[in-house]
Amino acid sequence: MKTYSLLPFIFILLFVHNIFGQEVEQVSDTATTNFPDSAYVMSKLYAFSADSMQGRSTKQKAISKSRKFLIDELVDIGVAAYVPDYLQAFEIPQKKGDTLTGKNILAYVEGFSSEQIIVISAHYDHVGMKDSLNIFNGADDNASGTIALLEMVKYFTANQPEHSMIFAFFDAEEMGLLGAKYFVNSSVVDSSLLKLNVNMDMVARGDKNELYAVGTYFYPQIKTYIEQAAKDKSIKMIYGADKPTDKPNWTYASDHGAFHKQSVPFVYFGVDDHKDYHKITDTAEKVNPDFYLEAIELIRDAVLIFDANLDVITANSRKK
Numbered sequence: 001m002k003t004y005s006l007l008p009f010i011f012i013l014l015f016v017h018n019i020f021g022q023e024v025e026q027v028s029d030t031a032t033t034n035f036p037d038s039a040y041v042m043s044k045l046y047a048f049s050a051d052s053m054q055g056r057s058t059k060q061k062a063i064s065k066s067r068k069f070l071i072d073e074l075v076d077i078g079v080a081a082y083v084p085d086y087l088q089a090f091e092i093p094q095k096k097g098d099t100l101t102g103k104n105i106l107a108y109v110e111g112f113s114s115e116q117i118i119v120i121s122a123h124y125d126h127v128g129m130k131d132s133l134n135i136f137n138g139a140d141d142n143a144s145g146t147i148a149l150l151e152m153v154k155y156f157t158a159n160q161p162e163h164s165m166i167f168a169f170f171d172a173e174e175m176g177l178l179g180a181k182y183f184v185n186s187s188v189v190d191s192s193l194l195k196l197n198v199n200m201d202m203v204a205r206g207d208k209n210e211l212y213a214v215g216t217y218f219y220p221q222i223k224t225y226i227e228q229a230a231k232d233k234s235i236k237m238i239y240g241a242d243k244p245t246d247k248p249n250w251t252y253a254s255d256h257g258a259f260h261k262q263s264v265p266f267v268y269f270g271v272d273d274h275k276d277y278h279k280i281t282d283t284a285e286k287v288n289p290d291f292y293l294e295a296i297e298l299i300r301d302a303v304l305i306f307d308a309n310l311d312v313i314t315a316n317s318r319k320k
């Protein structure tokens with residue numbers, strides 16, 4: 001049983017002017033929270049990318065273990081389910097008329113002043129196993145984003161945000177963003193309330209101490225907020241991989257692409273591809289804990305600033 005500080009959380013709002021001449025609400029917290037909880041994060045990262053999880057393929061039965069793991073954590077945290085039992089099932093047609101069932105896992109924290117929704121997401125599926133010697137553990141891709149998302153759930157359950165938040169653990173990303181596409185087109189959420197997607201996919205490998213933020217080409221105001229969140233961090237932020245001429249271009253590389261297709265503002269956080277990407281060597285031992293923990297803190301800090309400035313993010317039209 002985990003316990004959390006229930007001390008009242010005090011927001012101090014400062015108004016400064018950013019480069020667009022707009023008022024920017026900056027947020028600083030005075031709560032004495034242990035964030036991120038390094039022991040929790042690292043133990044869960046190892047557990048979620050262990051051989052026993054068998055690589056978390058949507059096509060293989062063992063993925064049920066990953067789903068149980070996540071739901072047990074959410075129940076333990078005490079966060080509300082956005083759909084019954086946290087599960088949003090969807091059918092994936094297969095050859096020969098067979099169907100496969102994908103399952104998104106959706107938790108919810110109501111905002112204290114708005115029912116507009118920020119979706120914070122990470123895909124929990126990966127590419128499975130060939131045999132007992134060839135298990136694709138997917139520690140970086142994407143146990144890292146999944147466990148970071150659990151840590152965000154813990155934080156925002158204890159510290160209520162201004163806007164409502166859905167914490168989406170998406171399935172079948174590796175099959176073509178299928179879980180995220182199903183979610184954004186489903187009737188479980190009023191699409192007019194979807195105001196921002198913050199997606200995490202591969203956030204633990206600190207090989208270069210660099211983290212990409214993708215999407216600021218379309219929503220430049222978001223860049224200012226990320227710069228604020230990153231200014232007291234050692235991680236070097238890289239903005240890009242989203243212009244039509246960029247190579248690589250990651251605009252549709254992970255679940256945020258499904259939101260972008262629906263014109264929902266997004267930002268995607270992830271590291272560059274590395275030599276263990278989609279290989280059996282993407283294991284937890286390769287993760288740099290200092291980088292991973294700082295990345296989680298940076299993204300949480302960015303989300304706090306997005307939450308305080310959501311009206312500015314949604315007021316500006318996107319580039320094509």
Ligand SMILES: [Zn+2]
Nearest residue numbers: 141142201202
């Ligand atoms: Zn991924």
